[in-house]
Amino acid sequence: MKIAVIGTGYVGLVTGVALSEIGHQVTCIDIDPNKVAELNQGIPTIYEPGLGEMMLRNQSAHRLFFTDQHEKGLDGAEVIYIAVGTPQRADGSANLQYVEQAARDIANNIRKSVIVVIKSTVPVGTNLHIKKIMNANTRPGIQVRIASNPEFLREGSAIHDTFRGDRIIIGAEDRETADVLEEINAPFGIPVLKTDLSSSEMIKYASNAFLATKISFINEIANLCEKLGADVEEVSRGMGLDHRIGMSFLRAGIGYGGSCFPKDTNALVQLAGNHHHEFNLLKSVIEVNNHQQRVLVEKMVARFGSLKGKRVAVLGLAFKPNTDDLRESPALVIIPKLVELGAEVITYDPIAANQGPRWINAPAAYTKNIAKALKDADCAVIVTDWPDIKRMEPETFAYFMKTPIVFDGRNCYSIAAVRKARIEYYSVGRPDVVPEVIR
Numbered sequence: 449m450k451i452a453v454i455g456t457g458y459v460g461l462v463t464g465v466a467l468s469e470i471g472h473q474v475t476c477i478d479i480d481p482n483k484v485a486e487l488n489q490g491i492p493t494i495y496e497p498g499l500g501e502m503m504l505r506n507q508s509a510h511r512l513f514f515t516d517q518h519e520k521g522l523d524g525a526e527v528i529y530i531a532v533g534t535p536q537r538a539d540g541s542a543n544l545q546y547v548e549q550a551a552r553d554i555a556n557n558i559r560k561s562v563i564v565v566i567k568s569t570v571p572v573g574t575n576l577h578i579k580k581i582m583n584a585n586t587r588p589g590i591q592v593r594i595a596s597n598p599e600f601l602r603e604g605s606a607i608h609d610t611f612r613g614d615r616i617i618i619g620a621e622d623r624e625t626a627d628v629l630e631e632i633n634a635p636f637g638i639p640v641l642k643t644d645l646s647s648s649e650m651i652k653y654a655s656n657a658f659l660a661t662k663i664s665f666i667n668e669i670a671n672l673c674e675k676l677g678a679d680v681e682e683v684s685r686g687m688g689l690d691h692r693i694g695m696s697f698l699r700a701g702i703g704y705g706g707s708c709f710p711k712d713t714n715a716l717v718q719l720a721g722n723h724h725h726e727f728n729l730l731k732s733v734i735e736v737n738n739h740q741q742r743v744l745v746e747k748m749v750a751r752f753g754s755l756k757g758k759r760v761a762v763l764g765l766a767f768k769p770n771t772d773d774l775r776e777s778p779a780l781v782i783i784p785k786l787v788e789l790g791a792e793v794i795t796y797d798p799i800a801a802n803q804g805p806r807w808i809n810a811p812a813a814y815t816k817n818i819a820k821a822l823k824d825a826d827c828a829v830i831v832t833d834w835p836d837i838k839r840m841e842p843e844t845f846a847y848f849m850k851t852p853i854v855f856d857g858r859n860c861y862s863i864a865a866v867r868k869a870r871i872e873y874y875s876v877g878r879p880d881v882v883p884e885v886i887r
């Protein structure tokens with residue numbers, strides 16, 4: 449199948465590369481010529497394990513191309529994916545200007561009937577709105593059919609999720625269109641659910657909102673566990689064994705971040721409000737998350753009284769491991785707050801350290817060397833559960849730091865290991881560890 453993908457951001461690039469890997473002829477279009485130049489040299493413009501090799505393989509096999517020219521990229525395409533951003537507006541709603549522009553670009557350039565697949569996360573009803581834009585702009589005699597095919601990729605495991613996902617959702621206005629999409633995706637070997645356009649759009653929002661709800665729920669339980677002397681990890685395990693609940697997304701911590709959950713939960717609240725429905729449950733989920741991103745700072749203030757002049761090592765900047773993405777990362781909240789409270793902050797991240805200065809709105813130092821970050825620190829704060837941080841012996845804190853006091857927002861170490869290491873340790877939803885010798 450000859451396919452075009454508009455937008456080479458996270459979703460577009462992964463989609464284009466994956467579709468070429470299963471044998472389709474794919475051209476990815478982006479308006480940014482610099483990005484296209486890099487991609488044409490085989491350099492992936494995002495950090496995603498496994499993506500670079502797959503991209504090169506398909507470029508060498510002449511199945512994957514990149515261009516900044518719509519006319520060239522859309523020429524002969526039978527199916528066109530829209531995978532451009534839908535950033536959040538100030539009021540929380542999704543900004544559709546890039547999707548609308550992509551629709552106009554398609555309508556102005558196609559010379560034959562096509563299927564347009566909306567991959568971007570868009571509010572319910574957008575697919576039909578886009579169809580109207582297309583119909584108003586295409587040449588006479590050309591038919592555009594619309595399909596919705598939301599993505600469920602997690603950053604850092606996008607390739608795995610594409611080839612091993614739980615389901616592929618295809619929303620379409622007619623059976624024939626749905627069948628074409630099913631055929632395109634058949635080589636992935638993943639179960640397909642075919643549905644109507646609006647339900648498909650809603651499945652994406654509802655799934656992300658539900659996962660965010662699980663996280664905020666377990667974080668509230670964690671906060672309660674701290675007060676009642678229970679251990680949230682035991683509680684999660686015990687709950688998760690009930691298959692109706694399931695183990696996943698019950699890891700307590702300092703809240704969710706990233707490009708999807710915060711944006712999609714806000715957009716769904718906004719969408720509900722537009723239809724005179726107050727989504728109170730989801731509003732609370734968001735509120736709980738906003739508070740959760742601050743709990744470590746509260747614990748630090750409770751421990752030290754004042755943070756003035758304290759040297760604080762912040763371990764991890766990315767919103768989660770295996771990505772260099774800082775969007776909505778708890779680090780963006782925690783670091784400026786620490787600086788405001790008078791702390792001197794040195795941050796460590798194995799991949800995202802270079803991105804730090806662009807994102808963190810406060811003076812801080814950045815390093816990819818964990819020992820350098822920990823050296824002579826008064827305390828350490830773990831923001832991201834990078835594998836190298838988790839693998840570290842807790843004794844390491846005692847070795848490098850002035851005082852080995854650790855605030856762990858990701859519950860990286862077992863309480864037993866921490867006790868053995870004789871460090872002072874505060875995590876989320878678990879007992880504090882305070883050896884006499886440090887006090």
Ligand code: UDX
Pocket residue numbers: 599600601602603604656659663696697698699700701702703704705706707708709767768
């Ligand atoms: C998410 C969805 O999983 C994906 O299906 C969708 O397409 C995009 O949004 P992503 O944002 O890449 O993917 O990351 P994910 O692994 O889902 O984690 C999101 C956030 O939740 C991270 O900040 C993570 O640290 C946090 N999280 C996740 C928890 O705090 N606890 C958990 O148990 C799971």
